[in-house]
Amino acid sequence: MGVLGLRIDVCTFEGLKKGVLPIVEALRRRRLRATFFPTIGPDRSGRAVLRIFRKKGFLSKMVRTRAVSLYGWRTLLYGTLLPAPRIGQRLGDVLRRTAGEGHEVGVHAWDHVRWQDSIDHLPESVLHDDYAQAVEAFEKVVGRPPESTAAPAWITSEAALLEAERFGFRYASDTRGTGPFRPILRGKSSKVPQVPITLPTLDEVLGRDGATAETFSSQVFNSLRPDGANVLCVHAESEGRAYLGVFESFLERCLSLGWEIVPLEELLSRQKGELLGLPVVRGDVPGRAGQVSIQGAALDRQNPGQP
Numbered sequence: 001m002g003v004l005g006l007r008i009d010v011c012t013f014e015g016l017k018k019g020v021l022p023i024v025e026a027l028r029r030r031r032l033r034a035t036f037f038p039t040i041g042p043d044r045s046g047r048a049v050l051r052i053f054r055k056k057g058f059l060s061k062m063v064r065t066r067a068v069s070l071y072g073w074r075t076l077l078y079g080t081l082l083p084a085p086r087i088g089q090r091l092g093d094v095l096r097r098t099a100g101e102g103h104e105v106g107v108h109a110w111d112h113v114r115w116q117d118s119i120d121h122l123p124e125s126v127l128h129d130d131y132a133q134a135v136e137a138f139e140k141v142v143g144r145p146p147e148s149t150a151a152p153a154w155i156t157s158e159a160a161l162l163e164a165e166r167f168g169f170r171y172a173s174d175t176r177g178t179g180p181f182r183p184i185l186r187g188k189s190s191k192v193p194q195v196p197i198t199l200p201t202l203d204e205v206l207g208r209d210g211a212t213a214e215t216f217s218s219q220v221f222n223s224l225r226p227d228g229a230n231v232l233c234v235h236a237e238s239e240g241r242a243y244l245g246v247f248e249s250f251l252e253r254c255l256s257l258g259w260e261i262v263p264l265e266e267l268l269s270r271q272k273g274e275l276l277g278l279p280v281v282r283g284d285v286p287g288r289a290g291q292v293s294i295q296g297a298a299l300d301r302q303n304p305g306q307p
Ligand SMILES: [Zn+2]
Pocket: 009, 010, 011, 108, 112, 152, 153
């Protein structure tokens, strides 16, 4: 069979506190390693609730994915009615334990909500500070700098990609697409390759056309390409909690049929030959409110980033 890169995003305080270790345990039982991308700075998820009033489709998605039961009310008020907890600082032991079990751990921004809501309006100095604060806090907690980064909500920009180059990341996973590539920035291929996710996420599919976590799991499984650089992104907030059982069944199904599950760094290191230089563009992904950053060559496909 083929190879599947497994990425776990941790977007909230609650996700790191309650959703990461169950996934670490599920992976440990199967002797698997994966890549974790935790948000490091303040959890201001409450600000995201304000998006209900601003972005079309956000409220229906909140209802469809049962966001309140997944995240809890506290998370939905952090940064508004409740103070925003500093995620890496408060939960450093979870990060150290995850890294200590041999998993790859990178950064998923300093301030997830600010990045997701305002990246196109942030000055370069703020983008720089976001990376700098995330890297510094990560190093303080884990004892070494992060080697990889993943932009919140698959939204990046030329300015952000150029900033990332200054931090010496070995790769970034900011985009949706079909396989590793080098973004073309100001006419040149970037030093920091992209490892895009190639499969849909649970929150994009759940509830649409009656889809359940089980049908999503089958959909993903059936979309795996034996010859492809498959990358799946799960969330500590969902697959580490309410959907842990479905996630574990998915792992079992893959392993029983001979699929190899690896961290993204390993998936990248197995790529043969030079990576193609391709533009990063914005496009729609079904089930996601707002546009995301997509590997240019995938644009011609009907559903970029989708099977
Ligand atoms: Zn996230």
